[in-house]
Amino acid sequence: MSNRFPGQACVFCPNPNVGVGEHVWPSWFIGKFHGQGPFTTSRADVPYTKRDKETPVTADALLGVHVPACKDCNATLDTTIEKSAKPVVRRLLKHGDSSDELILSADECVALARWQLKVGLLSAHAAADHDHPGLQRDQDLPRLPVVRPEWLEWMRTGGEPPAGFSVFVTRRHLRGEDAPPAVKQHIVLPQLIVDGEDLNFMSQSFGFSGVNATIVWHPGWPIAHAQVDTGRAVRLWPNPYEINFGVLPQVHSRELTFWDGAIVGVGAADELTQLAQHPLSVDSDSSVAVFGVALPSEE
Numbered sequence: 001m002s003n004r005f006p007g008q009a010c011v012f013c014p015n016p017n018v019g020v021g022e023h024v025w026p027s028w029f030i031g032k033f034h035g036q037g038p039f040t041t042s043r044a045d046v047p048y049t050k051r052d053k054e055t056p057v058t059a060d061a062l063l064g065v066h067v068p069a070c071k072d073c074n075a076t077l078d079t080t081i082e083k084s085a086k087p088v089v090r091r092l093l094k095h096g097d098s099s100d101e102l103i104l105s106a107d108e109c110v111a112l113a114r115w116q117l118k119v120g121l122l123s124a125h126a127a128a129d130h131d132h133p134g135l136q137r138d139q140d141l142p143r144l145p146v147v148r149p150e151w152l153e154w155m156r157t158g159g160e161p162p163a164g165f166s167v168f169v170t171r172r173h174l175r176g177e178d179a180p181p182a183v184k185q186h187i188v189l190p191q192l193i194v195d196g197e198d199l200n201f202m203s204q205s206f207g208f209s210g211v212n213a214t215i216v217w218h219p220g221w222p223i224a225h226a227q228v229d230t231g232r233a234v235r236l237w238p239n240p241y242e243i244n245f246g247v248l249p250q251v252h253s254r255e256l257t258f259w260d261g262a263i264v265g266v267g268a269a270d271e272l273t274q275l276a277q278h279p280l281s282v283d284s285d286s287s288v289a290v291f292g293v294a295l296p297s298e299e
């Protein structure tokens, strides 16, 4: 097998990459769509095109993304993440657009959350290599500027993901999306610096077959999620509970999004505890909480 990442280390440990590394979307998942192409890939509803800028890039198979990984870590992730997620993801794919009951136990929600954290973190990893030439070329493709060791460590040890993560899911239409929602809400994530240390608050969203997943890193500052409160989304992690996925409504992925907010510096951890008494929500702006003024934020 040729080496896709010559000279690069595994993203999980110091060992060198072996072969094609880790499939971010596992081959069992990509194989599920075999023969259903051609596939096009879009970002913000605009399909990626060939160099003529008109012809959409199509592929006969769902295209993958890889990160450098050694043989041991590759095998470990299969045990700690893929094995338990596979039956749950398969049930979601099979369920499709149906509004029939689809009960996921708390354990199944955790398996799904772990898998979504893996896909979300690795596909935005600086070392990620996309099969899709348009994606790989795209300078605006979300790439994580920093990957904290604790974001990946649990995948290798088989432990629990850190409680600083939240994982949310909504359902979305299988084929395309409706017109953008009339009201778009957003939750602003401050770029929080506590005692000189950047906590690297961030969010990543991605979709697959009727599901939209959002992972958020927000240690020490809870989120009150408007869609969860109204039964339009579920939180899979932390504090998982049994859900009926089938009764969730299909919602547009831009109905509620997370935005990067202003840099907020606080002196010490107890100041954060003070601020965190007011959860991050669509109604709050962290810069108002800290400075008493709204600072400009960007999407």
Ligand SMILES: [Zn+2]
Pocket (backbone or CB within 6 Å): 010, 011, 012, 013, 014, 015, 069, 070, 071, 072, 073, 074
């Ligand atoms: Zn490794």
